[in-house]
Amino acid sequence: MLTVDEAFRKFKSRLELNDREQKNATARHTEVRDYIRTKFKIEKDFLTGSYKRHTKTKPLKDIDIFFVLKDSEREAYRDKVPSVVINDFYDALVEKYGASAVRKQGRSVNVDFGIVADAEDNTDYRVLSVDVVPAFTCGADYEIADTDKGEWIKTNPEIHASKAVAAHQAYSNEWKGLVRMAKYWNNNPRHGEKPVKPSFLIEVMALQCLYGGWQGRFDYEFQSFFQTLADRITDEWPDPAGLGPPISDGMDAARKQRAKTLLQAASRDASLAINLSRQGKNGEALKAWRALFGPKFPLS
Incomplete structure (x- = not known):
């Protein structure tokens, strides 16, 4: 015993990501990142949140992806209320994944891949969902849309x-x-x-x-x-x-x-x-x- x-x-150890989980997570977030780049003018995108910090627990879900929009998109989004960019990212993701899989959140858009954990919290090594976070640079920091507060807020994942x-x-x-x-x-x-x-x-x-x-x-x-x-x-x-x-x-x-x-x-x-x-x-x-x-x- x-x-x-x-x-x-x-x-x-059970809560640490193994190679199969890492491979599936990489495939999923890469798929989303490649798609978003076809729909918006993106300066850069990168992983943030607890997945990036290695503090994400199991079952693996809500991997955060930061999408930093180019300065040319400021007039269309940064100068508008936060809901505008969240709505547009939501509409774009619905086109690919369907309305039942996509959900607006306060500062992001969630994409659920339809994976259900079993009674032991196993998912056959698959990630459940990702969170897509639109952002703009703000000096050395970033600004993200907060629809709950109705304003853009500063953050710095690094x-x-x-x-x-x-x-x-x-x-x-x-x-x-x-x-x-x-x-x-x-x-x-x-x-x-x-x-x-x-x-x-x-x-x-x-x-x-x-x-x-x-x-x-x-x-x-x-x-x-x-x-x-x-x-x-x-x-x-x-x-x-x-x-x-x-x-x-x-x-x-x-x-x-x-x-x-x-x-x-x-x-x-x-x-x-x-x-x-x-x-x-x-x-x-x-x-x-x-x-x-x-x-x-x-x-x-």
């Missing part, structure tokens, strides 16, 4: 990525794995709606809440991490790049309170699992961790 530490190591790299190195190269596991907890269907939205907020909080260096034990780390997240979920969490609106703006007071309650419960569940291990009930401890995180947490 696996020890708890071995189970966490296996869990961490700064987000560099902060993640620094945090990972400072945490004995365990930080990204811990973030992926926490995001997987956030996706657990037993919650119904995700407790923490957007998932990027977990990563932003982890930049501060995972501190003091790696102590060598996943079980204690998560018991403490969940409690710290619960204690600080009601705080305002600024954009790590110092450019856009607070990342925590995506949650109102009621959602934050719900997240706080669920994070506190997760911390208590972690404590119970740790206690089972102390009593020598290793099998029951593994089941408790699986119940907490979801089906990717191994029992053997």
Whole structure:
């Protein structure tokens, strides 16, 4: 039987992308990128978000693709309300993928490839969806359309990525794995709606809440991490790049309170699992961790 530490190591490995998943993801985002270039005047396009930062969890979905429009498109889009560019990207993607597969979001357009994860969160190594993000350069940064706010907002994915790299190195190269596991907890269907939205907020909080260096034990780390997240979920969490609106703006007071309650419960569940291990009930401890995180947490 696996020890708890071995189970966490296996869990961490299961959330990492293998060669087949990387190949499928590359094929999918390349397909979308090639198509968008035929419909719009694109200065450059590149991958961003948690996929690029290696903090994306399973099942693999919502790979972010930044499309930086040429300056010649500013009059058509940047000088208009954000919904104009989102609507045009939506219409273009509907032409290729169909209306049932394409969905407008606050700052992007989502393309769903119709893949359904099984009970163990397996997708036969296929990516579920991508997010297409229109953007313009703004000095050394970028501006993206925010239809919820009705304005263009600044961002810089490169700064987000560099902060993640620094945090990972400072945490004995365990930080990204811990973030992926926490995001997987956030996706657990037993919650119904995700407790923490957007998932990027977990990563932003982890930049501060995972501190003091790696102590060598996943079980204690998560018991403490969940409690710290619960204690600080009601705080305002600024954009790590110092450019856009607070990342925590995506949650109102009621959602934050719900997240706080669920994070506190997760911390208590972690404590119970740790206690089972102390009593020598290793099998029951593994089941408790699986119940907490979801089906990717191994029992053997």
